[in-house]
Amino acid sequence: TPKGTSVPVVVSGNPNLKPEVAYEWTYGAVYSPKWIKGLTLSADFWHIDLRSIASLVDAQFIINFENSFPGLVVRNPTTGAITEVTNPSLNLTRAIVEGVDYEAIYILDSSIFGPGDVGRLTFTLNATYLSRFEFQATPVSKRIGLSGEFVSGPTFTGSLPHNRAYASVFYDGPAGTWLAGFDAGATVHYTGQYEDLNQVLTSDPTGSSEPAKPQMPRSGPLPWRARKVSAWTTLDLMASYTFNLSALAAGEVPGLAKDGGKNFKIKDSNEKNVMPISTAEYNPCGWRAWLNSTTISLGLQNVFDFDPPFVAGALGNNYDNSLASIKGRFWYVQLKKRF
Known part of the structure; x- marks a missing residue:
C-alpha cells in the first residue's frame, strides 16, 4: 500500500464466535467467635482465568498476521496493495484476575443488656483487594499488568484500583412496637487511588509516548513515575419506615x-x-389496606458533595464513570407497596 494512502477498516460482528471460557477457584473461611456474640468474620480468596474473550484487535495486528486471518485483508489482485481490512470480533483475549474479599459483620442486639428491647444495630465492613489483573490482547502478545491502573481500550474502559471498601451502620426498630418498621443507616464508600493513563501525560525527547500500560516488569525509555489518581470517599444516609398494620x-x-x-x-x-x-x-381494609406493607424511604447520597477525582486518561469526561458519578449530592424519596 503506497505511503499516505488510507485503507478502510470495516468493523463487524462474527457469526463464528465461540463461547468464552472461564476457570475459577475460590477459598474461603468464616469465623464467628463465641466470646463475641453477634460477630462474624469472613474472607474469600478468588482466582479467575478468562480465555477466548470476544474482543476487537487493532487492524494492524490483522495485517501483521494476515495468514492467520484468511479473508480479512483484501488486496488489489494486480499490485497487491491493501484495499480493505475487515475487523470482526475474535476469540483472542485472555485475562487473569485474583483478589481477596473480606467482611466483618457485628450485630448488637439491645436485648443482650436485659429486659427492654430498644432495637438492633448492625455494623458492616466489606472490602475487596485486587491483587492481580493481567491482560493478554492476543495469543502472541505479552501479558500486561493492569491492577491499580486506569484502562482505556476496546475491551474495557475504567479503573482497577487495588482497594475498594464500604462501611455501614444500620438501626432496626424493636419488634412488637411502632418502631418495628423503622430502619435508618449510614454508609461510607471508599475507592482507593490508582495510576492514571500515562500515554496522555508522558513522552520522551523523541516524541514517542510511553506505553499506556507498561509490560510486566515495568520498563520504558524514561524512569518515569505514573500520575496518581486520588482516593474517593463518599457518605450516604437513608431512613425508611414500613407500615405493618395488624388485623x-x-x-x-x-x-x-x-x-x-x-x-x-x-x-x-x-x-x-x-x-x-x-x-x-x-383483614385491613380501606386506607389501612393501602397503607399496610407500604415502605416510605428518604435518602441522601454523597452528603458532602465531593467531586470525583480527575482522570486525564478518561478523555470523554475526565473522570471514571465506572466507579464514580458527577451527580454530586443527591437526595431521593421512594414509595414502595407490597401486595
Missing part, C-alpha cells in the same frame, strides 16, 4: 362455618334450626 381481632359470628358445620353438634331438638357459629377473620 382487627377475630370474633365469633353467626354464619356458615368454613368446616361446613362438621364441628357443630346438636345438643337437643331445639337447636336444629340454629345457624352454626363461625369465626370471622378481618
